[in-house]
Amino acid sequence: xxxxxxxxxxxxxxxxxxTFCVVDLETTGGSPATCSITEIxxxxxxxxxxxxxxxTLVNPREPIPPFISALTGITDAMxxxxxxxxxxxxxxxEFAGSSVLVAHNAGFDTRFLRTASQRLGYGILDNxxxxxxxxxxxxxxxxxxxxxxxxxxxxxxxxxxxCHRALADARATxxxxxxxxxxAGRWGVTHIDDLLWFQSAGGHPQARKRVVTKxxxxxxxxxxxVDASDRVLYVGKATDLRTRVRSYFGADDRRSIGxxxxxxxxxxxxxxxxxxxxxxxxxxxxxxxxxxxxxxGRGRAPTAWVRFTKETFPRLSIxxxxxxxxxxxxxxAETLREALESVAPVRRCSERISVRTRFAACxxxxxxxxxxxxxxxxxxxxxxxTISPIGSVxxxxxxxxxxxxxxxxARLSEVQRYEEAAGVRHRIGSLVSAIARQRTAAALIEGxxxxxxxxxxxxxxxxxxxxxxxxxxxxxxxxxxxDEPRLIASWLARHRPVIRAAGGTYAMPVNAxxxxxxxxxxxxxxxx
Numbered sequence: 003x004x005x006x007x008x009x010x011x012x013x014x015x016x017x018x019x020x021t022f023c024v025v026d027l028e029t030t031g032g033s034p035a036t037c038s039i040t041e042i043x044x045x046x047x048x049x050x051x052x053x054x055x056x057x058t059l060v061n062p063r064e065p066i067p068p069f070i071s072a073l074t075g076i077t078d079a080m081x082x083x084x085x086x087x088x089x090x091x092x093x094x095x096e097f098a099g100s101s102v103l104v105a106h107n108a109g110f111d112t113r114f115l116r117t118a119s120q121r122l123g124y125g126i127l128d129n130x131x132x133x134x135x136x137x138x139x140x141x142x143x144x145x146x147x148x149x150x151x152x153x154x155x156x157x158x159x160x161x162x163x164x165c166h167r168a169l170a171d172a173r174a175t176x177x178x179x180x181x182x183x184x185x186a187g188r189w190g191v192t193h194i195d196d197l198l199w200f201q202s203a204g205g206h207p208q209a210r211k212r213v214v215t216k217x218x219x220x221x222x223x224x225x226x227x228v229d230a231s232d233r234v235l236y237v238g239k240a241t242d243l244r245t246r247v248r249s250y251f252g253a254d255d256r257r258s259i260g261x262x263x264x265x266x267x268x269x270x271x272x273x274x275x276x277x278x279x280x281x282x283x284x285x286x287x288x289x290x291x292x293x294x295x296x297x298x299g300r301g302r303a304p305t306a307w308v309r310f311t312k313e314t315f316p317r318l319s320i321x322x323x324x325x326x327x328x329x330x331x332x333x334x335a336e337t338l339r340e341a342l343e344s345v346a347p348v349r350r351c352s353e354r355i356s357v358r359t360r361f362a363a364c365x366x367x368x369x370x371x372x373x374x375x376x377x378x379x380x381x382x383x384x385x386x387x388t389i390s391p392i393g394s395v396x397x398x399x400x401x402x403x404x405x406x407x408x409x410x411x412a413r414l415s416e417v418q419r420y421e422e423a424a425g426v427r428h429r430i431g432s433l434v435s436a437i438a439r440q441r442t443a444a445a446l447i448e449g450x451x452x453x454x455x456x457x458x459x460x461x462x463x464x465x466x467x468x469x470x471x472x473x474x475x476x477x478x479x480x481x482x483x484x485d486e487p488r489l490i491a492s493w494l495a496r497h498r499p500v501i502r503a504a505g506g507t508y509a510m511p512v513n514a515x516x517x518x519x520x521x522x523x524x525x526x527x528x529x530x
Contacts, residue, residue, distance in 0.1 A: 004224045017183055020194045021048045021101040022132070024179060025094075026171040027111045028074050030062050032119035039087055040061035040076050042094055043168025045176045046101060052176075056097045057169040059084035074166045091118050092145050097387035100129065102194060106151045106175045130194070134175055135199040137182045154178045190216050199248045214269045218244040223273040224283045227295070230267040234291035239280040241252050262295045275471050276459040277491050282468045285489060286479045304328070304485065306335035308342070310396065315355045315375040316344055318392070326396055327436050329488065338436055341429035345406045346389045347373045357382065399514040400437050404521060405429065427528065434497075434521045441518075444489035444510055453505035456497065460504065463490060495522075 027046040031037030043055040059076070061084045071077050089243030094115075105111040108131050116127045138149050145156045151164045151174060160177035162170060183197075191200050218225070223243045227236040249270055250259055274280045288296055309326025310316040320335045327338065343350060347370060353359075355375050366373035373388050374380070380388065391402035407430050412425035446452060448464040454461045462470040466487030469476060494501060 014195045016192060017194060017197065018049045018334055021053070022103040022104050022176075023098040023101040023129075024172050024176045024469075025098070025115075026105060026168045026175060026260040027114055028076060028166065028168050029062060029114060030066055030070055032110070034114045038064055039090075039114055039118065040066060040070075040074070040081055041168040042090060043170070043172040044094065045179075046097065046099060047173045048063060049274040050180060054097065055169065055172075056094060057503055058090050058093070060090045061086050066523065077169075087118050088122060088300060091122060091124070093118070095127075096122060096210075098129065100495065102130045102132055103127075103450065104132045104134065104175065104179055105136045106154075106171070106178070108135070130198055132197060133201060134178050134182060136176070137186065140201065141182055141185045146238075146520060151175060153179070158182075166528065171423070193220075195242070195245050199251075211263060211266065212248065214243060215248045215251075216268075218247055218269065218271055220244045221273050222275070222277065222280060223271050224280055224287065226287065226291075227262060227266045227293075228268050228270060230263050234287070234293045236262055236293050236295040237284055237287045237291065239274075239277075241277070243273075252316055258295065276456060277466060278456070278461060278490065279459075279471050279476070281493060284484065301340070304329060304331045304334070304488070306332050308328045308335050313354060315385050315472050316356060316389070317349050317351070319486065320452070327440060329485065334432055337429055337432040341390045341407065341433050342395065342403065344410065344426075344429070345369075345403045345509060346391050347371055348389045348392060349373065349375060349378070354372065395433070395437070397442075397486055398437075401514050401517045402521075403433065404517060407433070427525070430521065431485070431525050434518060437494060438518050438522065439488060439491045442494055443487035446487050446490060450509045451506045452508045454494075454505065455502045455504045457500060465491065485489075 023044055023046050025042070027039050027043075028041035029037050029039050039060045040055065041059050042061050045051040046254065059081050061081045063086065065375075066078055066081070067077060103112065103115075112127065112131055119125065119127045134154070135149050138146070138154055142154070142157065143149070149402050151171060155162070155164055155174045155178055158178050158181035160174045160181075160476060162173040162177060164171045164174045170280075183191075186197065188198065191197050192339070204421070208252050210228075220242050224237065224239050224243050224245055225243055226234050228234055238246070261302065272283060274283060305322050307321050307324060307326045307328030308330070309319060309321060311319050318339050320332070320339060328335065330338065342348070347366075349355070349372050350366065351364065353361075353469060357378075359376060360378055361376050363379075364372065365375040365379045366372040367377070367379075373385055375382075375385055386393070391406055394400070407426055411423045411426040411430070414420070414426065414480075443466060446463055449463075451469075452463045454463065460472050461468060468486070469478075
């Protein structure tokens, strides 16, 4: 494990420094689709200190049902001269700001607020939300007859008595929140990320094992689930180790999680200093341990290569030995072959064909998608010239192939065959990314020791492998894995705007470099 000085950011936001906005609504009914808000009350607190209060009646522009008036005391006459939600909501949103919203049975209040926010064009209300009902269910369910606000306010000695008016209920909820936070501290809940996880983790069948997460830092790194015999079950990476591992005990309901947690006895971790170190270390650990719960093939090198066969009339094939464009996954290799076969009339049949071969051509020849050397329509030299746009790709210049694919996409768009045009764009993306990644990997391998500066970290890559971070050497992997240059190349492509080459030789081929850069930009814009 690396010795890293932790910052306050690594530790998350302590609860004592977290701003909470405790809110309560009164409404004309239970559904935001058919009912309206009649009153908003809120209390903003931090560290036990009240920072401000917000209260307003709201004109629902509809009659308040008699039973609602009897319950809340809010009548049609009281709201007749009040502001509408169009005026009240902006003021509340400004009051709440980016604070953590708290409510008793928070789903009810947040549904009304989110519905109004979206209807009025303020977008999705994305504040973190804490529900005092869910916290109480975790902390005091066995000590109270029910989880109603009135019951909890009495049991936890609130200074305010709920009365179905928004501000009074918000004040009572604030006292209940503070009492629940004090109780949660006994469970090690000291930061807001702890609290958000804690309120949703109680019903998990393996919740008793969550104690293993207490030692995890709030820092970037790689985590390893191990069983009682210290066998590695699963390897993953995270920007926040504690939050990520705790999520397995909460909302993560994937079918594979249950068996993993049943076998898990402990969680080990390694703190890293940047996401590239996490990416490389995760891949190395997966290869070293072959964890049974990692997806099959994860951490292993793609082994597919697209190349021309060595024949008089070559065709495109996918092989498992180096040569051509690769290494690629089987799916990407197949997409790439489809893209190249649509660029020029290269033959697709697997029969060996010589200049004397004669047999009936297939349907592709009839529609102009095969040069049909099987019928003797074309000699080897002319065939090679015909498929030269594909050959130039293997020579390092995909410009002709990309031009041909772009023309196909334009023709399909003109006749409104948009799905087929999107398919061509997908094949263009496969070709561009494969060529760019192969060029970057080759530049890394041929460049010897190359140093990159990235967000305060100095990374040394030697012959395509990450060897040190900030001058501290990484453990040398037991295998000489051929896929690590590809991983680093993909990472460089994603983060290129914020990476600076600070030493060594890192040079890309000039040939078609501008064409690839333009297509990379176009494809990125098209997927936004």
